[in-house]
């Protein structure tokens with residue numbers, strides 16, 4: 001199929017937007033559909049570290065590295081690990097590095113949107129289903145109506161993809177781990193002791209089968225995840241999210257006996273609390289190629305955040321699909337080749353993330369975590385190979 005395809009991208013997350021930037025740069029038209037009403041419609045979540053091999057390479061290919069450098073926080077590389085009594089178990093005061101600089105999700109979305117014409121994005125379009133037509137094209141059914149006649153539909157619509165059912169009957173499964181997320185505002189000024197303990201990077205506390213994980217975001221905002229191994233409906237039956245103060249009180253009750261510093265971290269939480277249950281697709285998830293439909297990022301291979309690579313893989317999927325669509329004359333063969341490589345590429349990351357979540361919060365996890373942190377520190381200390 002050598003004519004220029006009419007392309008629909010579903011989802012303006014990091015993956016869908018990276019693909020849009022790649023197509024835009026090469027002068028290919030597309031329409032991107034997103035359920036959010038506008039770019040800042042909801043809090044986008046915490047900070048992300050973009051690695052050189054995938055996330056930064058994708059931005060480079062999309063011509064966005066200079067814009068990324070202006071926003072990235074190269075200095076936020078510190079890591080600390082404590083036990084519940086407040087004893088420091090591991091510290092890496094990481095010097096500023098190009099390896100995995102941080103950027104807040106909202107800033108990443110803003111940066112990816114900068115180069116895209118407004119007319120190419122349809123905000124407030126929640127996809128309900130994709131309908132195959134007899135002529136091989138697809139119609140997209142939204143809450144608000146139908147957009148018809150696409151040659152290629154790219155599902156970049158995350159964990160609960162509405163495009164995925166056209167190629168796979170798998171649904172993500174609950175991993176057994178639930179995060180309760182909250183933020184701490186203006187930490188340097190209002191909570192200097194907590195800001196110091198989190199430092200310029202991330203801090204974890206592990207004990208009693210639960211954890212606290214805090215990360216510095218832009219503007220001295222701290223994002224904290226209280227992490228539990230718990231049944232699927234545990235969060236909704238244990239916490240009343242309409243009363244944020246009661247959720248913070250319950251979190252403190254869950255870690256009774258922990259050092260006062262960790263209770264102070266919870267006390268400082270703002271009222272933007274939410275439960276995030278962690279779901280994943282099976283390791284090695286793949287499908288038989290179906291002409292005109294493909295997936296990227298979490299829609300294709302959502303994995304637990306214990307690998308810490310989801311966004312990098314999503315952006316690199318997009319960069320690879322974009323490269324093939326713009327370089328290869330036969331767009332259908334380009335999609336098939338992209339899928340073959342993507343299945344292979346995602347598998348080891350999915351396995352690592354699955355192993356991480358399987359032992360998360362167990363006594364063995366502490367050693368696993370310290371070993372991983374030691375390896376990362378050692379890698380950074382290696383002299384870089386001259387070009």
Ligand SMILES: Cc1cc2nc3c(=O)[nH]c(=O)nc-3n(C[C@H](O)[C@H](O)[C@H](O)COP(=O)(O)OP(=O)(O)OC[C@H]3O[C@@H](n4cnc5c(N)ncnc54)[C@H](O)[C@@H]3O)c2cc1C
Nearest residue numbers: 011013014015035127157158297298305308309310311314
């Ligand atoms: C708690 C938590 C912490 C994480 N931390 C990290 C981390 O530190 N580092 C890391 O690399 N990864 C992390 N991840 C994983 C990372 O967030 C994802 O891998 C990444 O966002 C995937 O990007 P994506 O573009 O594929 O999907 P998403 O980011 O999920 O984007 C999907 C987009 O599609 C839109 N959408 C969904 N459904 C529809 C629909 N029906 N119609 C239209 N639009 C739709 C959504 O609104 C969204 O904009 C974390 C995940 C979680 C849950």
